[in-house]
Amino acid sequence: MEFKLKLSPAPHIKSSENIEKIMYTVVIALAPALVWSVYVFGLSALKVILVTTASTVLIEYLTQKFTKQKIKAFDGSAIVTGLLLAMNLPSSSPVWLCIVGAFFAIIIGKMVFGGLGNNIFNPALVARVALLISFPVEMTSWTVPFSDSVTGATPLATLNAPLMDLFIGNVGGSLGEISTLWLLVGALLLLFKGYIKWDIPFAFIGSTSLFVYIVNLIAPETTPSVLYHILSGGLILGAFFMATDMVTSPLTTKGRLIFGIGCGVITALIRIYGSYPEGVSFSIILMNAFVPMIDRYIKPRVYGNKG
């Protein structure tokens, strides 16, 4: 047998980071909030989570199989998209809604662009927005916590939920947006691992807060308090888990700050002056569109060069 030495370019050592590790860590970070949603909304929440996630993985797998591409459906990214999409759905979502959502997320949001890394928009949000516009009734049928009854009211609509309930998650809403507490626990894990950074959440939440504060200063009672805004409507979910998606956010800190501010201002604008009570999903998708331009013009200062 011929003796061969391996020839490959330097470096010959590698860090232990890989795509699977990142994706599955995100799954772990989402787990506390997901478990809480099942606790609050019961088995229907579990059904939504399982159907959505199984659908995203299956749709990606089938797409890659039928187009004769390398099967990457199990690298964890489809699971993350499925979980994030589930977190944007009401617990009363019928099975068909979850599957249609998964289709939007994977096919329209990801595969047509060329798969992971090539998409411009956050796939879970593409699906959520498409579903919201196509099936507004199903997408706004919120289950009352710890009961079986369905209403149309979420905290941003009623504007009267107690702050502590908002923080812990004893309120109505989509699966992932109700509990600030459990979302923050998961976010801490991702911050610790360095998979998300402080810049986007800080800029996003900060600018929404500032905008709300100034509006209330100029015209009191126009909109609920800053704290109420922060704790409701998926702002925490959006700022920590959706806007921070690696593929669709800028490469540099400065770029991410600009991105976060854009998201925050648009969110506040829609919430206060738009017809929808919720602005997070729209703001992130709009800002996603600007990311290639942000990355083209916002670059770090290079050693040995002027800024």
Next chain:
Amino acid sequence: MAFKFKRGGIHPADNKFSKDSEIEVFPISDIKLFYFPLSQHIGKPANPVVKLRDEIKRGQLIAESTGFISANIHSSVNGIVKKIDAKQIVIEKTDDNQKFEELKFTAVTELAEIAKMAGIVGLGGATFPSNVKLSPPDPNKVDAIVINGAECEPYLTSDYRLMLENGKAIIEGIKLIQKSLPTNPKAYIGIEKNKPNAIKLLQDLVLKEINIEVAPLRTRYPQGGEKQLIEAILGREVPSGKLPFDVGVIVHNIGTVFALYEAYNERKPLIERVMTVSGSLVNKSKNFLVPLGLSFEEIMKYLEIKKEDIVKLVDGGPMMGKAITDLNTPVKKGTSGLLFLGQKDVKTNEEKDCISCAMCVDVCPVGLLPTRLALNSKKENHEENLLNYNLMDCIECGSCSYACPSDISIVQYIKTSKYNINMKKNKQRG
């Protein structure tokens, strides 16, 4: 208290298994053939000055420097010229007498001239001819010298052992360099903090020296890069496309300093060097004093490593070293280490798509966007890299490739871009 470069960098496992291994003279009594490539340095290859079947003495000049940037090459053994071709001179050893032919210079010969005679080049791996560095265009501009004792690559400990075992000689070598410049510039010896013994030893040795200081460095790759050293210790930035000299600094590797000292003090040409031999296939990692020209295969045989076990053989450190496919490759002036890597050290996964995680951006010490450079290079958009992404500022440290979770060989794509641009430039020059 430690100096550090401003941003980026990585911290792979040190793996300094050979750090407590005293420098050992590699036994060559059973070895017959020694190979001397005509190009072991940056610049034009040397020209042979010997013929087939000539009798050669250890230390004798066998190829001479051609042009401004080039270097002399000397034999490390007594022997007979067995083969000469366009690439190298092969000498068959006739005896093991260690006495070498001494360099001929006088008390007024400049240090740069001695370095040129001795064929000394940067021994940190860059192999830039030292005589050129020692004769800067405007010597009055140099106000600081940085001595590179960082040794930031994993596994490598040759510079560390040199500091521990030849500290005094190194200090004397530094003084020689300082005296060779009219400004008698201050010297800073940069040593990473993972080498506390070396820091302590050299600090004690320079206690009485007002013009030499030890600068402890944060342990992080690529702290040993000259731009990073200058940024960390002196807070200066080398302008893009320029040299350290342009900010009044000259950087020398610690091994080079030792070679200069030996050339001056013992009239010894560059014929041997210290190198680290390590890797998971090496039972006891060691630091050897090896004669130049020794074949890697001989080192493998001496350590009783089975060649079938070797998955990868690396000349240098794991971050910037070169994978070798011919076991009969010799030790050259720039060979600071030899790594025998087995199955568990080497993982190559297939390249996946970039997910814009920006880990490469985070670790780049220069502030580039490595992901974009690689993407443009893949699309053969090399001009774009040059014009808009500061292609030429890349120091090729490889931190980006190391960090990439998609297993993209980023630095290799960048090198390809650079190569393309340079080829085009050369073609235009005609």
